[in-house]
Amino acid sequence: MQIILGITGGVAAYKSAELARLLANQGNRVRCILTEAGARFITPLTLSSLTGEPCFGANPNQGEWRANPSIEHIELARWADLVVVVPATANILGKAANGLATDLLSTVLLATRAPVLWAPAMNTGMWEHPAVQANIARLRSFGHAVVDPGEGILACGEEGSGKLAEVASIAEAIQAHGTPNLPSLAGRRVLITSGPTREDLDPVRTLTNRSTGAMGIELARAFRDVGAQVLLVLGGDMASPWGVETLRVRSAQEMLEACESRWADSDGLVAAAAVADQRPEQPSSQKVKKVDGAETLALVRTPDILANLSAVRRADQWVLGFAAESENHLEHAATKLKKKGLDAVLVNDIQGVRAFGAQANTLTPVTAQGPQAPIGPLPKDQLARAVVLWWAHQLEARESGR
Numbered sequence: 001m002q003i004i005l006g007i008t009g010g011v012a013a014y015k016s017a018e019l020a021r022l023l024a025n026q027g028n029r030v031r032c033i034l035t036e037a038g039a040r041f042i043t044p045l046t047l048s049s050l051t052g053e054p055c056f057g058a059n060p061n062q063g064e065w066r067a068n069p070s071i072e073h074i075e076l077a078r079w080a081d082l083v084v085v086v087p088a089t090a091n092i093l094g095k096a097a098n099g100l101a102t103d104l105l106s107t108v109l110l111a112t113r114a115p116v117l118w119a120p121a122m123n124t125g126m127w128e129h130p131a132v133q134a135n136i137a138r139l140r141s142f143g144h145a146v147v148d149p150g151e152g153i154l155a156c157g158e159e160g161s162g163k164l165a166e167v168a169s170i171a172e173a174i175q176a177h178g179t180p181n182l183p184s185l186a187g188r189r190v191l192i193t194s195g196p197t198r199e200d201l202d203p204v205r206t207l208t209n210r211s212t213g214a215m216g217i218e219l220a221r222a223f224r225d226v227g228a229q230v231l232l233v234l235g236g237d238m239a240s241p242w243g244v245e246t247l248r249v250r251s252a253q254e255m256l257e258a259c260e261s262r263w264a265d266s267d268g269l270v271a272a273a274a275v276a277d278q279r280p281e282q283p284s285s286q287k288v289k290k291v292d293g294a295e296t297l298a299l300v301r302t303p304d305i306l307a308n309l310s311a312v313r314r315a316d317q318w319v320l321g322f323a324a325e326s327e328n329h330l331e332h333a334a335t336k337l338k339k340k341g342l343d344a345v346l347v348n349d350i351q352g353v354r355a356f357g358a359q360a361n362t363l364t365p366v367t368a369q370g371p372q373a374p375i376g377p378l379p380k381d382q383l384a385r386a387v388v389l390w391w392a393h394q395l396e397a398r399e400s401g402r
């Protein structure tokens, strides 16, 4: 991808060097444009050294506009597949929201037809000011995307919102913009469950499992990247990915309720969560004391989320289940497919493999046509992308009646 990285005048400008390096290492071509204020915080030399491309805009030796036979702002505007501004000052947001073109960066922003992504950073008072919020809303209405700032201690010493988003989140948003949409999934609402559930015994003890939620989170990213609107219902402690609406839940019952509240609005379900099958029959509101002799814990079944949602699915909704089996994995997957009325079960043969938390993994799709070619072994991010591609092809084939 060819990326223009605009850098404006805030203390967080030093973080744009890290982002430039990351994007260049991922194989992107990155051209930086510094504003005059941006150049007070970071030098063109740093940025051109990291990207291997010239740095444009304010330059101590050449000034804002170079004597150049080509019309630089138009050439750059056409060259870009994506324009990102990191950090974005209140000033550049205001200029871009109002069509002002007073320097190279603001002119490129006006001239380009490429998607635009903003990562604002500023003092909390500035960020919360109605003028800035109105400018952000206006930019969104142009189709621009925003990586919202986070909360924390700011360079000015204040604590609050306005802190530049993590470089990794910004890079993720850039990756999402660089992935082509898939027609069978773009704009579709996909409900994904992920992570472990926790069933409390008492205020300090809980029944759970070894799932981390990593696979479901990678699936959420992969569906997002091809244009789906993803709602992630997430157990466990992992961070939710950029651009994915997330409902955090604890128990199987909470996960069921969260899913039920959104299932009718969804086009498909990807049930990747490792839901506890049992919960303590009598959770205690006080810490349970140890007693002498043998102890017994009475368990009851938790609701079957997949079966519940599948039972009320409409004909236009699709359902993908996951299974981790240590023996006869294909037979078990075929039984689950039929019993719960699913479109496919992606089964993981966990015999001799640490699927939970493991780096590389293999999934075999089982459909009404029987087991399909295994996908993997691949690291979870690549595996998730391969699963999404496989499913998109299935949907396309289904929609074209093949």
Ligand SMILES: Cc1cc2nc3c(=O)[nH]c(=O)nc-3n(C[C@H](O)[C@H](O)[C@H](O)COP(=O)(O)O)c2cc1C
Residues within 6 Å of the ligand: 007, 008, 009, 010, 011, 012, 035, 036, 037, 038, 088, 089, 090, 091, 092, 121, 122, 123, 126
């Ligand atoms: C030390 C210092 C830090 C600044 N930090 C920010 C900031 O984080 N966010 C912001 O919007 N403006 C910040 N400003 C103000 C901008 O630099 C100023 O509005 C400038 O005109 C922005 O120009 P530009 O948008 O063309 O880069 C800061 C100014 C100074 C002197």
